Structures are given as structure tokens and as C-alpha cells.
Amino acid sequence: MTRARSPRWLRWPSDGTAETAAPRFAFGADYNPEQWPREVWPEDVRLMRQAGVNLVSLAIFSWARLQPGPEEWDFGWLDEIMDLLHENGVAVDLATATASPPPWLTAAHPEILPVTRTGETVWPGARQHWRPTSPLFRAHALRLVEAMATRYAGHPALAAWHVSNELGCHNVYDYSEDAAEAFRAWLRARYGTVAALNAAWGTAFWSQHYTDWAQVLPPRLAASHPNPTQQLDFARFSSDALAAHLRAEREVLRRLTPGVPVTTNFMVMGGTKGMHYPSWAAEVDFVSNDHYLHPGPQGLDELSFSANLTGNIAGGEPWFLMEHSTSAVNWQPVNRAKRPGELARDSLLHVAHGADAVCFFQWRQSAAGAEKYHSAMVPHAGADSAVFRSVAALGRLLREELAPVAGSRRAPAEAAILFDWESWWASELDSHPSARLRYRQEALDWYSAFLALGVRADVVPTGTPLDGYRLVVAPILHVLPSALAKELTRWAEGGGHLVTTYFSGIVDEHDHVWLGGYPGPLRELLGLRIEEFGPLLDGETVTLEGTGPGEGAPAGTLGCALTGTLTGSLWTDEITVTDPATEVLARYASGPQAGRAAITRRPVPGGGSAAYVSTRLGPEGLPGVLAPLLGAAGLGSELPPQLRGLVEPAVRTAGDARYLFLTNRTDRPIELPPLEGEFLTGSPEVLPPHGVAVLRRPPAAPGRARP
Numbered sequence: 001m002t003r004a005r006s007p008r009w010l011r012w013p014s015d016g017t018a019e020t021a022a023p024r025f026a027f028g029a030d031y032n033p034e035q036w037p038r039e040v041w042p043e044d045v046r047l048m049r050q051a052g053v054n055l056v057s058l059a060i061f062s063w064a065r066l067q068p069g070p071e072e073w074d075f076g077w078l079d080e081i082m083d084l085l086h087e088n089g090v091a092v093d094l095a096t097a098t099a100s101p102p103p104w105l106t107a108a109h110p111e112i113l114p115v116t117r118t119g120e121t122v123w124p125g126a127r128q129h130w131r132p133t134s135p136l137f138r139a140h141a142l143r144l145v146e147a148m149a150t151r152y153a154g155h156p157a158l159a160a161w162h163v164s165n166e167l168g169c170h171n172v173y174d175y176s177e178d179a180a181e182a183f184r185a186w187l188r189a190r191y192g193t194v195a196a197l198n199a200a201w202g203t204a205f206w207s208q209h210y211t212d213w214a215q216v217l218p219p220r221l222a223a224s225h226p227n228p229t230q231q232l233d234f235a236r237f238s239s240d241a242l243a244a245h246l247r248a249e250r251e252v253l254r255r256l257t258p259g260v261p262v263t264t265n266f267m268v269m270g271g272t273k274g275m276h277y278p279s280w281a282a283e284v285d286f287v288s289n290d291h292y293l294h295p296g297p298q299g300l301d302e303l304s305f306s307a308n309l310t311g312n313i314a315g316g317e318p319w320f321l322m323e324h325s326t327s328a329v330n331w332q333p334v335n336r337a338k339r340p341g342e343l344a345r346d347s348l349l350h351v352a353h354g355a356d357a358v359c360f361f362q363w364r365q366s367a368a369g370a371e372k373y374h375s376a377m378v379p380h381a382g383a384d385s386a387v388f389r390s391v392a393a394l395g396r397l398l399r400e401e402l403a404p405v406a407g408s409r410r411a412p413a414e415a416a417i418l419f420d421w422e423s424w425w426a427s428e429l430d431s432h433p434s435a436r437l438r439y440r441q442e443a444l445d446w447y448s449a450f451l452a453l454g455v456r457a458d459v460v461p462t463g464t465p466l467d468g469y470r471l472v473v474a475p476i477l478h479v480l481p482s483a484l485a486k487e488l489t490r491w492a493e494g495g496g497h498l499v500t501t502y503f504s505g506i507v508d509e510h511d512h513v514w515l516g517g518y519p520g521p522l523r524e525l526l527g528l529r530i531e532e533f534g535p536l537l538d539g540e541t542v543t544l545e546g547t548g549p550g551e552g553a554p555a556g557t558l559g560c561a562l563t564g565t566l567t568g569s570l571w572t573d574e575i576t577v578t579d580p581a582t583e584v585l586a587r588y589a590s591g592p593q594a595g596r597a598a599i600t601r602r603p604v605p606g607g608g609s610a611a612y613v614s615t616r617l618g619p620e621g622l623p624g625v626l627a628p629l630l631g632a633a634g635l636g637s638e639l640p641p642q643l644r645g646l647v648e649p650a651v652r653t654a655g656d657a658r659y660l661f662l663t664n665r666t667d668r669p670i671e672l673p674p675l676e677g678e679f680l681t682g683s684p685e686v687l688p689p690h691g692v693a694v695l696r697r698p699p700a701a702p703g704r705a706r707p
């Protein structure tokens with residue numbers, strides 16, 4: 001996987017060239033001055049200076065303003081803003097402004113508008129109403145990119161290019177004729193012949209055999225379940241189509257402004273699954289991400305999970321938090337304001353996972369338009385507000401106390417969660433044993449278990465080398481091409497400890513089931529075989545009983561035992577243990593599999609092991625299972641016992657320095673025991689509710705990670 005470079009490569013105008021300048025945190029927001037009269041602009045830059053803003057994203061939704069007609073251009077206002085920002089020491093992440101096409105374009109060319117699965121047109125009136133595969137849209141967009149790049153190539157405020165905005169936020173799936181044609185071209189490139197397509201899609205089923213490419217369609221509204229491989233390929237294609245748009249804009253920028261780094265803001269968060277960001281990372285000069293907190297019991301865990309995954313998609317390099325919110329958003333069913341301390345906590349938890357930029361949507365809260373109830377750095381109340389004071393305090397912290405941390409890398413952990421986009425896509429397709437399975441939720445539940453135990457774990461995309469990890473959890477690794485199965489087996493035989501779950505190892509890359517009993521290519525490694533799935537009905541649960549130490553294996557050989565009772569939901573499997581060495585850690589005590597193995601672990605010759613969890617245990621049940629598995633792998637928390645679960649540890653490193661971030665995960669104050677190292681954030685004896693402390697520590701002993 002080609003890796004993106006880091007935001008260290010940003011061109012900081014006042015620092016000379018990026019390569020020689022000391023790294024520093026970027027701090028700022030999306031800036032939409034066109035929403036305000038000119039008189040507001042000097043006030044904006046005055047407040048930016050006061051808040052320590054040093055970078056803004058500009059012109060994201062300015063197409064209609066910059067090009068009021070096909071042959072009319074109006075750059076005067078943007079020239080003025082660019083100059084004003086530069087004079088005030090604010091660098092610009094300049095958007096290509098192609099995110100939302102202007103009314104004159106869609107009125108003249110409604111054929112650029114996306115079409116839904118059910119054949120409806122997605123009309124203008126909101127934003128991002130364009131087909132990723134429309135040649136006409138592409139031509140208009142690239143003309144604008146060319147105009148922007150030509151005009152601002154030499155502008156001293158220009159630090160980076162921001163391609164479009166949140167590509168795919170609203171338009172990832174388009175079922176139009178343009179999409180159909182591009183899908184066929186994509187399939188031809190993938191399969192070469194119609195015969196190969198037929199084989200991959202299993203078209204012997206339901207009389208779907210194709211005899212010509214022209215017959216192939218996107219999975220539009222159909223009479224029953226559309227072909228699953230067609231759906232999976234359409235997901236792959238849709239992500240690739242947007243990546244192709246990203247590349248097309250980037251190529252214009254690279255040609256006209258070769259020294260200016262290019263990024264686009266990803267959406268590694270919540271349920272955003274349409275874009276395969278691990279492959280997109282190779283397309284940009286540095287990775288950027290947007291994240292919005294979903295308040296709720298696992299909200300903060302989800303933030304940490306997303307930041308962690310983003311950092312690993314960026315290959316461990318620093319990355320750019322392009323958007324998050326100072327307080328409430330406007331698009332959740334109920335939009336809660338952040339409580340005191342949460343603004344800084346959320347920002348710093350991203351920093352803890354490698355962000356070198358803390359930016360918000362947006363600078364000044366809109367008075368009109370669809371996002372007027374979305375918080376901003378300058379709220380409706382103005383600068384005399386708790387939000388603005390918190391913003392300014394955060395700006396100071398990043399500029400002063402935390403300055404040494406900028407440019408450092410995420411320190412890898414010794415445990416990881418394998419996050420597999422293909423399995424996310426495929427495991428949630430329709431006509432499966434259960435429609436209730438949620439891939440990302442299962443992965444997040446395991447992450448919550450690591451947090452509850454105070455153990456650091458990386459969330460890594462498939463393709464990341466596993467050799468540095470002692471334990472890897474691969475939840476619902478549903479799509480298992482034989483190469484990946486071999487790689488996991490090789491790694492476990494080399495001493496790695498694999499943990500996997502229900503509905504893993506079921507299909508190959510074409511979504512064809514591995515035959516002979518589940519989980520296909522992992523049967524031998526796990527030492528078990530499953531003949532039937534046992535999904536549970538809504539509200540149905542089963543009881544699991546830990547078997548105590550060492551059942552079914554010579555006493556003491558594993559040192560890994562489960563005791564007590566657990567509750568499973570969603571899924572069970574009818575497991576037959578096939579290898580006498582496989583230890584049954586828990587059995588079903590109720591439900592259809594009563595008496596059968598529920599959680600197993602097989603020691604793998606060579607020192608590793610392979611464990612299987614056949615039901616959903618959730619964030620409440622998983623810590624009790626994970627703890628002994630970690631113990632058997634020689635891993636544990638690096639935190640003092642009284643902090644475990646209450647505080648999240650995260651580490652960044654640069655040269656000899658290690659920076660330990662301790663984030664209070666609770667809304668209570670937490671007493672800190674004496675800790676080795678020097679605090680960059682004062683010397684707190686107590687970590688306040690939502691507080692974050694950062695310690696600089698001497699280098700770790702070789703071969704042993706610790707915070």
C-alpha cells in the first residue's frame with residue numbers, strides 16, 4: 001500500500017519551506033466569508049488572531065460565487081480574502097470549489113444529477129448533486145480546478161489543496177446511465193470477459209447469465225434480492241469512481257502547482273462505509289479526516305476508534321483533523337451541546353491518535369441556511385461566549401504547551417483490531433442468516449473492551465503488516481480470500497495470537513461460500529467446524545458458562561481461563577471441536593446450542609493461538625473474554641490499576657521522546673497517582689472530568705512498548 005505523506009509537508013507561508021520548518025499544529029476551520037458582508041471580514045481575522053487560528057479551508061462551497069455563469073468568473077472577493085488572511089498569518093487550505101455545482105449548470109445539464117436505486121432524480125436544492133461518473137460534470141469541475149490553480153498558484157497564503165469536499169457524503173451511490181456505463185467499464189477491467197463475470201457473479205442462479213456487457217446494470221430496484229456479488233462489486237466500483245474523480249482533480253493541481261500538497265477530507269466515522277479509505281490514502285499527499293461525535297454510551301469510544309483507524313490509514317504518519325464540532329451539530333435527531341471540557345477533550349483525543357491539525361466546521365456560525373444551528377468557533381452569541389473562550393484556550397494549548405508534540409507519530413501498540421472494508425460491505429448484504437449483524441459495531445465493541453481494560457490497541461485496515469502485533473482481533477472477517485487466510489495462519493504459526501468471531505471466514509473475494517463446513521479456510525487454524533449458523537431472534541439471548549482453567553487441554557498449558565456467566569445475543573454457531581488441542585473456554589448453557597462450545601482457543605504449534613467467539617457479547621461481555629486472551633499473549637495494561645478503564649492511554653513518539661496522552665473517559669474527576677515523566681499540561685493531581693493530560697517520557701526500553 002502506498003502511504004500518504006504527513007501534514008508536515010504543508011507549505012506554511014511564514015515558515016519558509018515546509019521541509020525545513022519545525023512542525024506545528026494547524027488550528028482553524030472551514031471559513032465561508034461569502035456568507036457574510038465584507039464588513040465582517042476584518043473582524044473575522046482579528047478574532048482568528050485572538051484564537052490562534054493559523055489555517056482555514058476556503059471556498060469549499062463557492063462555485064456559484066466564483067463562476068456565476070458558464071463564461072463569467074468572479075475571483076475578486078477571493079483574492080481579497082486570500083490577501084487578508086495572509087496579512088494576518090493565516091494559511092489557506094484552498095478548496096477546488098467543485099463540491100456543489102451551481103444552479104446554472106444543473107439547469108442547463110440536468111443529466112449530471114444522480115439517480116437513486118429506485119430511479120428518482122436527486123435534484124439540486126441541497127449540495128453534492130452530481131454523478132461521480134458524469135463526463136460532463138467532470139469537464140466543468142476540472143475547468144474550475146484549472147482556473148483556481150492558475151489563479152492562486154503563486155499566492156503566499158496557499159498551503160494545501162482541498163479537493164471537493166467529503167467526496168461521497170451524499171452521492172456515493174448513483175444508478176444513472178452514466179454510472180451503468182462506467183460500471184461496465186470497471187467490470188471489464190476487473191474480469192476481462194463476460195464469462196469471467198458470469199463465474200464471479202454466480203449467474204447460473206436465477207437465470208442471470210449474461211451474453212453481452214451491454215446487459216449488465218447497477219443493482220437497481222429489483223423484484224427480489226439483487227445478486228450479492230453484483231452488489232459487492234457495485235460498492236467497490238462506487239468507491240473507485242469517486243477515487244477516480246479525486247485523481248482527476250489532483251492531476252490538474254499537480255500539473256499547475258507541483259509543490260502544493262493535495263488532500264481531501266475523509267469521513268472515517270460512524271456508519272460512513274461507502275468509501276474505501278485505505279486505498280484512497282495513496283491518492284493524497286496527506287490524510288485528512290472529518291469526525292463528529294455521536295453522544296451516547298460508546299460515543300467517545302467511537303471517536304477514539306475513528307481517530308485510531310485514521311492514523312493507521314495514514315500509515316502512522318501525522319494526519320489532519322479537517323472538521324469536527326465545537327459543540328452541537330444540526331443533523332442528528334437531537335443535537336446536544338458539548339459540556340465544559342468536551343470541546344478540548346474531543347480535539348485532543350484526535351491529537352493523541354496522531355492528528356497534527358485541529359480544525360472545525362466552521363469558523364463563524366451561519367445566520368441563514370441549512371446549518372445555522374450547527375456550532376462554530378464563533379457562535380451566534382459572538383466572541384463573548386464560553387465556546388469562543390474554550391476555542392482560544394485550545395489554540396493556546398496547541399501553540400504553546402503541546403508544541404513539542406507536533407510532527408510526532410502514533411506509537412504502534414502490541415495488539416490490533418483488523419478492520420476490513422470488504423467484510424463490512426459483504427457481511428451486511430441482504431438475504432443473510434441475520435439482517436441484524438453490524439460489522440462496525442462488533443469491531444467497536446472489541447475496541448471498547450480494550451479501553452475498559454486500559455490496553456492500547458491499533459485499529460488497522462487489512463493490508464497492514466501484522467508482524468509487529470502479538471494479538472490481533474479480526475471481528476466478522478467475513479470475506480477471506482485464500483491469500484489472507486494463509487497470511488493469518490503464517491502469522492499465528494510465527495507466534496501471533498488471533499481472535500476472530502462469528503460469520504468470519506465464510507466467503508472468498510467473489511462472495512462465494514467456502515465449502516466443507518465453516519469457517520472455511522480457518523477451520524484448521526481454529527480447530528473447529530460449524531455445520532449451521534444459529535442466529536438469534538430480536539430480544540433473544542443465550543447464557544454462556546466459562547469452563548474454568550484448561551478443560552480439554554493438559555492442565556496449565558494455556559494459562560488462559562474463563563469463569564462465570566456471559567450473555568450472548570444476535571448469533572450462535574453449532575460448533576464441533578475437531579482438534580483435541582482446542583480448549584473450550586465457554587459453553588452455551590442455554591439456547592439451541594446448549595452444551596456446545598461457544599468460545600474456543602487453539603494453541604498453534606509455533607507459539608501462537610487462534611480463538612473463536614461465536615456470539616455477540618457486546619461491550620459489557622467482551623472485556624471478561626479479552627482479558628485472559630491478552631494475558632495468554634503476554635499483554636496487559638500499561639496503566640496503574642486504578643486508572644484502567646477510566647483513562648484512555650495513547651502514545652506519540654518522535655526520536656527519543658514519548659508523549660503519553662491520558663484522557664479522562666468519565667464525567668468525574670480522577671485522582672492521578674505519581675507518574676513517571678514530565679507533564680506538558682501543568683502537573684495535575686486530579687484529571688478533571690473530560691480532562692486530558694500529556695506527559696513527556698524518556699524512551700521505552702527496546703522491544704517493550706509501554707506508555
Ligand code: GLA
Nearest residue numbers: 165166290292323329361374
Ligand atoms: C460535513 C461537511 C460540512 C458540514 C458538516 C456539518 O462535515 O463537510 O460542510 O456540513 O458536515 O457537520
Ligand code: GLA
Nearest residue numbers: 205206207223224225431432
Ligand atoms: C420460493 C421460491 C424458491 C426460493 C424459495 C426460498 O419458494 O420459489 O425459488 O426462492 O422461495 O425460500
